[in-house]
Amino acid sequence: MTTHLALLRGINVSGHNMIKMEALKTTLEAIGFQNVQTYIQSGNVFVDIEEENALKVGFLIRQEIFKVFGHEVPVVVIGKDDLAICFRNNPFLKEKDIDTKKLYVAFVSTTLKSESINDLKISQFKPDEASIDGSRIYIKYAVGAGKTRFDQKYIEKKLNVTATIRNWNTVTQLLTLFEER
The missing domain is CATH 3.30.70 (Alpha-Beta Plaits)
Structure with missing residues (x-):
């Protein structure tokens, strides 16, 4: 299991791309992410998944956000060592x-x-x-x-x-x- 930190850009800013963190957590858990943890409302999300490739993880998150919330949200995924x-x-x-x-x-x-x-x-x-x-x-x-x-x-x-x-x-x-x- 690999832990990733997904940094979502431009959510919950000035009333645009509003996503409740609890709803985001539930959405990501529904597609197989585990130990989903958010930090503040600006789109910092820790996830655990077997997938090690950060680009693939970002794609999965971006795709699901669009599907569920209708927002096109860029995502940058980083690991603990990078941080x-x-x-x-x-x-x-x-x-x-x-x-x-x-x-x-x-x-x-x-x-x-x-x-x-x-x-x-x-x-x-x-x-x-x-x-x-x-x-x-x-x-x-x-x-x-x-x-x-x-x-x-x-x-x-x-x-x-x-x-x-x-x-x-x-x-x-x-x-x-x-x-x-």
Whole structure:
């Protein structure tokens, strides 16, 4: 049995793509997922299944959400090791007196090349900063996520990927939950 963390993008945001977490849990259990556990309303779902391939797991979840709820919801699936690496490798945590409330991670659907940072043209968003590490983009917003154009839509358009962003507090909590499983 493999535990996966499915990060659903764009559910329960501003009244769009509304899905109750209990209904999502029941839906996923009905198609064979076990130990389904959700964390907050923004679409963080732990599932256990024999399938090891994260892309297949994401496809199953995306397909069932569309079938049951009628929402086209992008899904990025990651494992415990990937989340632990994410936690250890955030370059902004090395800064003295860093305000973790300004830190975010964009989880993307594919491994990025280090030169992909050039494609993002992050300099036009200064003082926001970003750093790429595998299938993650670490982001440090100067003011806040709600006051920038350097968002998930921009990342997806520039890099031709599926992306979903979580704040650092959520990343920390998800790792704790993964370790408790």
